[in-house]
Amino acid sequence: MSEHNYVGNDFEVPDGRAKVTGEAKYADDYQFDNLLHAKTVKSPYAHARARSIDTSAAEAMSGVEAVITHEDVPDAAIGEPVLAEEPLTFGYPVAAVAATDEYTAAAAVEAIEVDWEVLDHVVDPIETLKPGSPNARPEGNVPTGEAGGEGAEGQGGAEAAADTIKWENADFSGDFPEDPGDFTMEWNWGDVSEGFENAETIYEDTVKAQPQPTNPMEPRSTVAEWGTDGHVTIWGSSQSISLTHTGVAGMIEKPPTEVTFICNFAGGGFGSKGTAYPQMAVPAFLSREVNRPVKIRGTRREEFHWGNGRATYIARTRVGLDGDGNITAMEIDAVGDAGAYSADALSTLSSGFNSLTQCWQPETLRFRGIGVFTNTPKRWPQRGPGQNQAALAIAQVIDEAAKQAGLDPLDVCLQNSPENRGPAGAERLPMTSAYLGEAYELAAEAIDYEEKRARSGTREGSKVYGVGIASASHQSGYIGFDGLVVVHTDGTVEVRQGAGNLGTESFAAVARMVADTMGADWDDVEVSWGSSDKSSFTLGQFSSNTTFTEGLANVKAAETAVQYLKELAAQELGGTADAYNVENHEVVHGQSGESISFAEAAQAAVDAGGKYTAEEIPEQYQESLVPLTIAAASDAVGQGLVAFGKSTGEDLDGFVTSFAGAIAEVSVDLETGKVVVEEMANYNDSGTVIHPESFKAQVEGGAIQGIGYTLFEQYRHDQDTGIPVNTDLYKSKPPSIHDYVSGDLHVGAVGEPDPFGPFGAKGVGEPPYGAASGAVAAAIKDALGTSFSEFPVTPDKVLEKVRAGEVDS
Amino acid sequence: MSTTDVPDESEPGGSDDSGGPSRRDIIKGTIGGTLVAANAYLFNNIRQTSAQGDGTPGVRERFSNQLKLTVNGRERFVRVEDQERLAETLRSKLGLTGTKFGCDRAMCGACTVQIEGDPIYSCTYFTKDAVGKEVTTVEGLSEGGQLHPIQESFIEELGGQCAFCTPGMIMSAKSLLEENGDPTREEVKDALEGNLCRCGNYENEIESVLTAAERM
Structure with a gap:
């Protein structure tokens, strides 16, 4: 048994019942009135350019409501474009349609004529370095920007830069080229030649660790509704809420405040759905044309082609x-x-x-x-x-x-x-x-x-x-992220976390840590997940980091909440805040044993206002919190005890x-x-x-x-x-x-x-x-x-x- | 899905001998447009009532491709295309989205439902072939809010991680336990081999089924 009430012990997970009854809603499961279905026109070549695209026949079809091409979406530098004029892989889309049903959409895709200019391609990594080999991208064959860094793991994207490097004098006959040319990254610890001189045994081998498609069970489906007021709601499949919310907003050129991102359940991601991906923007741009909800139902084939x-x-x-x-x-x-x-x-x-x-x-x-x-x-x-x-x-x-x-x-x-x-x-x-x-x-x-x-x-x-x-x-x-805990006037402790629900249950583990920190009863702790409107800003749910990163930020929020609870108890019952402890969902005086419940303390917070209910944001948070975190508390401001947390450089060495x-x-x-x-x-x-x-x-x-x-x-x-x-x-x-x-x-x-x-x-x-x-x-x-x-x-x-x-x- | 088409007045087989034009107009007016794709289950309930309540023939005789299905013990009327697959019908017309599309081509098992007690891939099973047969989906397992023992054990043993495969797994497990109430670990694996779990949660899935077997 664990020394804690909750941490270290098993529990019934908050999303368990929905998962076994079919009630769990994945992106493709939401039902809409007036829904349109999207499909895309894909490149049949590994590398080609669309000279022209004739959409007239498709647009004339009954049931086709919107047609867009690469000309209707933003450019994407080295990142993935939503739709590409020059698709760089087989199966990459150049145009998309929205129709009243999937069959009509598929027929419309067939009716779109693309005049393709086929370009040279290369699919073997070593081949790209051979003199005279084609470059896969027009900008070059080698990315030269800064690595995305392990923290973001490229989920935020590495710096977009490219160059052409060929290994002119290398011998390509073996598993790894002899006499290779330039590399773009080099790390050294000490003098490696000296290290080999100190060795008694030296062994060398070349291994190719192969590429693999991620293939989460749930293909990447998305529904987007671009309202006439300009607000965009997106139901997607993502490992993360905070980063996907901001990422998809960027992709469709909207401020995050004009986008709501919803993902209650993600059917697997394993990194491939770490943040926003361009498939999410296809139905959004189609919806912009007609202001109706548009769904793209991802297929398994598409998962291979653009699932990364x-x-x-x-x-x-x-x-x-x-x-x-x-x-x-x-x-x-x-x-x-x-x-x-x-x-x-x-x-x-x-x-x-x-x-x-x-x-x-x-x-x-x-x-x-x-x-x-x-x-x-x-x-x-x-x-x-x-x-x-x-x-x-x-x-x-x-x-x-x-x-x-x-x-x-x-x-x-x-x-x-x-x-x-x-x-x-x-x-x-x-x-x-x-x-x-x-x-x-x-x-x-x-x-x-x-x-x-x-x-x-x-x-x-x-x-x-x-x-x-x-x-x-x-x-x-990782540090530098936000936590948000609300104590409602009915005594419920709510953790508003921003990681999302990938299936690892780490979002629930975060709430267990909050419950222990606050001396709360688990039955009265709720964890909200799945909507950007209630998400404290955090890193994505990847890099095995949710338990640490989000746990830390929300434990800090819980510590803030505990401090507020003690101060409020002192105001209600007398004495100093330090004299109080939190246990069994109450704030208890250490000596007298007098107590107030969390519900009473939350009411006291509402009566007191100010920092206790986030009507005033404490100075330490004004600069440090991401505005989205403050926005995520907005419906609770003045309605309950609102506590923020922020992990900083002092928390990690x-x-x-x-x-x-x-x-x-x-x-x-x-x-x-x-x-x-x-x-x-x-x-x-x-x-x-x-x-x-x-x-x-x-x-x-x-x-x-x-x-x-x-x-x-x-x-x-x-x-x-x-x-x-x-x-x-x-x-x-x-x-x-x-x-x-x-x-x-x-x-x-x-x-x-x-x-x-x-x-x-x-x-x-x-x-x-x-x-x-x-x-x-x-x-x-x-x-x-x-x-x-x-x-x-x-x-x-x-x-x-x-x-x-x-x-x- | 031609559910979006408004039925043609002159459609053959549309002889109207029961409800009169007024009811027909109501239905026609209500189901026009794509609304039916999303909320068909509501209208199917209406149809079901009208079809059964007074003993008169229902809308089946008046719409082409109108089928009567038996899903989770209830009769459901639905209009389908010849090529329509059961998973499509369940998800988009009957609102039963627990059945998932994972691959569209019988490779993953996320769409597993029972037909007459046997597990089948509903992504490659024509809806029209389900007529006259008992279809059971994951939504049909609990009774009056009481979960099925397999559902209970899948919660307790963390039988689902991302859980996209879980409804299909549960349906395969149900078919197994209905035939063999005391399976070995190997028999459980054999029964679930058509259900892919990308999370690699197989140990928990096996435990969930064995635990349920003990209780059933």
Whole structure:
């Protein structure tokens, strides 16, 4: 049992009932009168320009109410345009229609004639760097702006800039070009050549971590209603409220105050719906024409074409180990793919590099990276964007280096785990806490590592066993965001959070922390989610950060509320505010035991007015709060106790970093090529666990997705045409219920509190994915005695190795 | 969806022998435009009442493609296109949006409903083929506000993360437990293998079904 009333204990989640009855409303579920249905005209080429678009036949059709083309929407620099004159990928839209039903809309799309000028395309990231190769974008082949930074993870978009860089003198015959030309990013810790001189074992390998479509279960549907008064309401599917609200407002060139964004339930996002996306603006611009609600019902195919996904990360990794297994040097040259839109490759690279410093703490390093554009769908953060590719790409390298040094891979992992405040990132800044070593140890114990190691390499019929270890990390907490707590005169405590409801239940975890902070009864705590009109401004629900970031801001709001409650009790009952405590939904005098209820205190707040009801905004918040947060309190001003919170630089010293350490045992069938994950342990350093059930769900879900990444999932484009060839779920392919672990999937938490986290919490969602992915890769390599340079490890790749005689027999 | 078309007075089969022109005009006037797509369930209730209440033939005889469906134990009248899929009808005409479109082509199972107790993908099942058969959706599980044991266990075990797949999962689980009240873990996995959960929440989904089995 937890020391707190709520934090650390399970509870019935506030949205549980709606999820099992069908009452939960996703974007496509809202019912409207007078609704129009939108569909888009898409490019049939990987790269082409619309010379002209003839919409006259469509406009003449009965039931067609609006037609727009790229000329009717704003330009989008390097970001994704809502509609493109020069679509840079197959399936990207150039025009859109709104009609009285979907069938009419589809017929209208067919009736629109586009005169296409077909342009050169390139879909392979390395190919883009070859002299004479075409550029995927007119501005160049390489994004050169600043990386979006791990905090925003490119969700806000990296700086839009591009250049042309070709590796004129490189030899492109191997997995990674020899004698590469310029990179656009370079990190150094110390002198890496010196580090290699101190190494006894040096090992190098190139791994391509493949692209993948995100494929949340809910395709991205949106309804937009552009009112005659200019106010726009958007019902969308998003991981976030605050950032999507402001993002979509920008996209349709409106101030946020003239836009309401609603998303009560998001059917998965995994990063791809972190903020606003241009598909949201299509129905908005159509609605502007007719002032009627317009829906675009996303399809699975569209999810592939413009749903974005994980970036390709091709890394040549070289590590040096000394006799004790210390990593004396780590050198990486990497190419990241941005797809055609956004500069996210740079964030992929910096996030991956950052995570490697966090997990491996090399004595010296040189990391170089370059992002490239290809005529493939936008690459964008997907669960551990960069971190998890890096985790996959390095796992086999560590395993082999350890073996060549005569060491157990687990010992090498433990040996190089970070010290508690170990340095991280290009600047070698401290982390807030790090317990990766403990996570490895717990995983080893859970899976009985010694037994698995003993079975490694043994045969059972045509199957051979192997065991692998890996880690991943994620920066998972940020400051500078707002919290808002209202105590209503009926005593209800309402948390107005701005993260949204992605399905992780972290929005509810935030409310649990508020309830404990305020001594409130959980039954009388409500958490509002889903509408921008009641959202305190916060970061998006990505980067595993909601529990920390929003928890911290709202705990601070709760602390403000507690202070107000005490002051009001003192005014009502006498004595000083300090003499009072909050407990059991009351404000109680510590000595006399006299008390007033939260309801009475809220009434006292209304009677007193001023700061207590936000009729006056306290000075400390006037400058610091985002105006949207103050607006989100507007209907409560003067009606109840209103308390704000703001997390600031004083609340944090270092990178908030969550870790996962995983160990997997696999069997590989040498006759069929099939890999089965027999057992896995995935342990996480997430700080204090706020909600054990959802922690477990996050780690298991991350592990399963990570297994899918290593074994099944991919996104392939035909080189000659640039057309994607596996745009169906059964081809791309997310793991089914039979596809993950045949035996036990052990998950757990280290549980050491973070000194800066609210209640000691950090984050959960992303590291277990990368650790699982890497552990499976290392285990396959351990079983076969040979490394894979391309993923996923599908049966054909295994059999190719068997036939080539590369597999230990 | 030609629900937007106002029925043609001269449409064959439109012989009007019961309600007289006045009721017809009311219906015609009310359902004109796209309103019917959004709120059809309201009007279908009206039709159902008029069709059943006085024993006279209802609007079925007067509109083309008017079908009688049995959904969650109730008779529902709805006008459909030949190519219309059951998920479309349920969602956009009967207001039963618990059934989801996840892929439109029988790959994900988010649209799973029961036909005569068997789980089917309603995204690739023609509505006209459901005539005369009992259709059950996730909305049909609770009785008088009392949740079905599978629904209860999916709440307790966090059976849904994003929960977009959850209604379909629950319908597959219901079909399993109606046939096999004491399934093994492997049998649960076999029963849910047609339901994709992108959150990878499978362990909780399996637990939810096993917990429900114990209680049923």
